[in-house]
Amino acid sequence: MSMIIGRQEFGRPEDAGKVLTTEEAFTLLNEWVLNPRLQLHMKQVGHLMKEWAKEKESLNDADQHRWYIAGLLHDADWDQWPESHCKRIIEELERRHVDPEVIHAIASHGPVHFGVEPVTRMDKMLYAFDELSGLVHAYSLMRPTGYDGMELKGVKKRLKEKYFAANVSREEIQDAADRAAVPLEELIQFIISHQKNAV
Numbered sequence: 001m002s003m004i005i006g007r008q009e010f011g012r013p014e015d016a017g018k019v020l021t022t023e024e025a026f027t028l029l030n031e032w033v034l035n036p037r038l039q040l041h042m043k044q045v046g047h048l049m050k051e052w053a054k055e056k057e058s059l060n061d062a063d064q065h066r067w068y069i070a071g072l073l074h075d076a077d078w079d080q081w082p083e084s085h086c087k088r089i090i091e092e093l094e095r096r097h098v099d100p101e102v103i104h105a106i107a108s109h110g111p112v113h114f115g116v117e118p119v120t121r122m123d124k125m126l127y128a129f130d131e132l133s134g135l136v137h138a139y140s141l142m143r144p145t146g147y148d149g150m151e152l153k154g155v156k157k158r159l160k161e162k163y164f165a166a167n168v169s170r171e172e173i174q175d176a177a178d179r180a181a182v183p184l185e186e187l188i189q190f191i192i193s194h195q196k197n198a199v
């Protein structure tokens with residue numbers, strides 16, 4: 001099964017700045033994603049993207065929303081059409097004339113799998129949050145207090161245990177942090193302090 005997308009250009013330049021509203025994005029998410037765990041993952045990544053855009057990139061509300069939508073919808077087709085992940089959501093967003101930068105971010109959230117390199121800050125942060133967010137969430141589920149009292153060193157320990165969340169690629173996590181030029185510790189800390197508030 002190859003998920004290589006086979007092209008590098010997405011959307012139309014004249015659609016720059018156009019995105020779905022939160023309501024429209026949730027309608028799509030609820031229609032396409034039946035698995036509640038995947039829904040939660042997408043909401044968590046969307047939340048992290050938005051908060052990062054605000055706090056670390058000092059972007060305005062419109063840009064924060066673009067980052068949010070990219071995070072929220074990045075796995076929209078994974079539940080029902082894993083063999084065409086993420087071609088199907090890309091085509092849907094192109095059909096709806098969504099901002100090409102948002103579509104590119106989704107297309108590049110796994111360069112090894114999709115054959116599209118992350119270029120922009122939005123691309124790189126989506127790639128950086130995706131797998132790491134899942135690992136931190138898996139860790140929260142095995143802690144009696146969930147996210148409360150979670151520490152950086154606990155997450156780093158889990159990262160080193162190859163049988164913990166074994167499907168999460170440590171190589172990709174490090175590659176993504178390197179490309180984003182954000183220390184892994186900073187990413188983990190940011191996820192610990194923000195992820196529990198994702199809705």
Ligand SMILES: [Fe+2]
Nearest residue numbers: 074075078109
């Ligand atoms: Fe994905």
Ligand SMILES: [Fe+2]
Nearest residue numbers: 041074075130
């Ligand atoms: Fe994901």
